[in-house]
Amino acid sequence: MKSLSRALPLLLCLLANGVAAADALEVTVRRSFPGASDEERRTRLDQDEVQALCSKHRNRPPADVAARIVESQLQTIRYPEDGKLLGDWRAGEKLASIGTGGHIGRIQPDPADRKKGGNCYACHTLAKKEVAAGNLGPSLTGIGTVRGNGPEAVRYTYQKIFNAQAFFPCSSMPRFGHSGWLTPQEIADAVAFLLDPESPVNKD
Amino acid sequence: MRRIVAAALGLGVACGALGGDQSASEAIAQYRQMLEDGNPAELMELRGEELWTTPRGPRNVTLEQCDLGLGPGVVEGAYARLPRYFADTDRVQDVESRLLTCMTTLQGFAYEDATRAWYKAGSDLEALVTFIATRSKGQPIDTPVKHAKEVEALAVGADFFYRRSGPLDFACATCHSQDDRRIRLQELPNFENPASARTSMTVWPAYRVSQSAVWTMERRLIDCIRQMRYPEPELGSDAIIALQVYLQHQARGGVMQGPGIKR
Numbered sequence: 001m002k003s004l005s006r007a008l009p010l011l012l013c014l015l016a017n018g019v020a021a022a023d024a025l026e027v028t029v030r031r032s033f034p035g036a037s038d039e040e041r042r043t044r045l046d047q048d049e050v051q052a053l054c055s056k057h058r059n060r061p062p063a064d065v066a067a068r069i070v071e072s073q074l075q076t077i078r079y080p081e082d083g084k085l086l087g088d089w090r091a092g093e094k095l096a097s098i099g100t101g102g103h104i105g106r107i108q109p110d111p112a113d114r115k116k117g118g119n120c121y122a123c124h125t126l127a128k129k130e131v132a133a134g135n136l137g138p139s140l141t142g143i144g145t146v147r148g149n150g151p152e153a154v155r156y157t158y159q160k161i162f163n164a165q166a167f168f169p170c171s172s173m174p175r176f177g178h179s180g181w182l183t184p185q186e187i188a189d190a191v192a193f194l195l196d197p198e199s200p201v202n203k204d
Numbered sequence: 205m206r207r208i209v210a211a212a213l214g215l216g217v218a219c220g221a222l223g224g225d226q227s228a229s230e231a232i233a234q235y236r237q238m239l240e241d242g243n244p245a246e247l248m249e250l251r252g253e254e255l256w257t258t259p260r261g262p263r264n265v266t267l268e269q270c271d272l273g274l275g276p277g278v279v280e281g282a283y284a285r286l287p288r289y290f291a292d293t294d295r296v297q298d299v300e301s302r303l304l305t306c307m308t309t310l311q312g313f314a315y316e317d318a319t320r321a322w323y324k325a326g327s328d329l330e331a332l333v334t335f336i337a338t339r340s341k342g343q344p345i346d347t348p349v350k351h352a353k354e355v356e357a358l359a360v361g362a363d364f365f366y367r368r369s370g371p372l373d374f375a376c377a378t379c380h381s382q383d384d385r386r387i388r389l390q391e392l393p394n395f396e397n398p399a400s401a402r403t404s405m406t407v408w409p410a411y412r413v414s415q416s417a418v419w420t421m422e423r424r425l426i427d428c429i430r431q432m433r434y435p436e437p438e439l440g441s442d443a444i445i446a447l448q449v450y451l452q453h454q455a456r457g458g459v460m461q462g463p464g465i466k467r
Contacts, residue, residue, distance in 0.1 A: 104435060134385070134388050135385055
């Protein structure tokens with residue numbers, strides 16, 4: 001009991017300091033975007049639980065946190081109404097190159113109805129003919145040849161694009177379906193671009 | 205002026221080279237070499253110097269008594285030691301923020317007038333920052349982390365670097381915490397790696413070929429944040445200044461090269 005009474009002030013002090021540091025960041029963020037509307041703050045600056053956890057752990061979550069993220073993110077996955085997870089690879093190919101949409105602010109905003117793409121080429125090599133491909137993510141050239149396009153491969157690929165953190169907690173990849181950036185149909189098209197044997201990802 | 209014409213011709217050659225199998229970074233390196241004595245940023249530097257030394261504003265005074273951290277009027281080496289804490293404003297300021305303090309307090313400009321269209325190519329702020337940064341050429345980055353507010357800004361800046369939000373879950377760290385990464389063909393600095401941080405931070409402000417404009421570090425960061433699909437941060441806001449404290453800290457010791465040339 002005596003040791004607890006000695007330890008308690010120290011513990012409180014440590015907790016208070018941790019909270020103070022986190023508060024300094026959040027106060028700074030709140031103050032630094034005075035032009036943002038309430039809606040923009042809610043959707044673009046406020047963090048959901050996963051964003052907060054990944055930020056706190058600098059994308060290296062301890063095992064228990066990682067397991068919690070996987071569990072909660074698997075619950076978020078939704079499917080197209082027609083149930084078809086393998087869409088049109090040509091539509092998927094177009095989405096892979098579109099990097100516009102969703103920019104706000106007064107300097108260089110997008111029109112509100114501008115098409116949002118997957119911008120896959122920003123981070124991945126896909127069809128060999130597109131040489132301007134980034135390397136933040138792994139090369140996916142020939143992935144359909146390796147994985148095939150059976151139901152399991154199709155389902156996993158769909159889920160991975162819908163919410164990458166259901167498999168890789170704190171992955172760098174956007175949760176395209178969960179955020180609503182891409183629709184379930186668009187994700188099915190991206191799946192086809194990756195897995196369809198006729199797609200240039202697998203053909204050339 | 206002849207230099208600028210040569211620069212324009214150089215651009216044509218470099219763009220032509222992009223079509224071949226030469227990598228974009230090699231083409232830009234070649235372009236940089238051609239411009240060694242004639243970076244278009246030099247025009248901005250000259251204009252900035254003129255703005256610094258010309259009496260302007262409602263009070264019709266120059267900026268030559270502006271304190272950029274090393275004492276009133278000292279420009280030499282000031283940029284390499286910013287952002288830093290200033291007692292008169294009781295906050296940590298970067299070069300833009302400090303210039304605005306001087307323009308409003310010394311020259312009597314209204315804040316709205318001093319910041320009007322600051323993000324457009326050729327703005328006064330861009331010219332002044334280019335002039336000030338050029339006067340740190342050859343000096344090592346040495347941003348102070350002594351005052352309590354400087355210490356706090358460094359911690360906040362580092363936390364902000366890793367803070368994920370928005371529809372794409374992006375943080376600065378998403379693209380800038382690994383070596384040898386690219387978005388499409390654009391090479392990305394890794395700010396966790398001091399060598400890479402130095403390579404990047406020592407060449408801003410930079411003439412951006414794609415924009416035909418000189419961009420300051422703050423302008424660059426605000427655009428990164430736009431690309432992350434965040435709302436637009438305020439010019440000189442604490443988040444952007446804290447982030448620069450962190451980036452300068454990562455790059456400390458890097459020798460300022462003067463205005464660079466970027467894609």
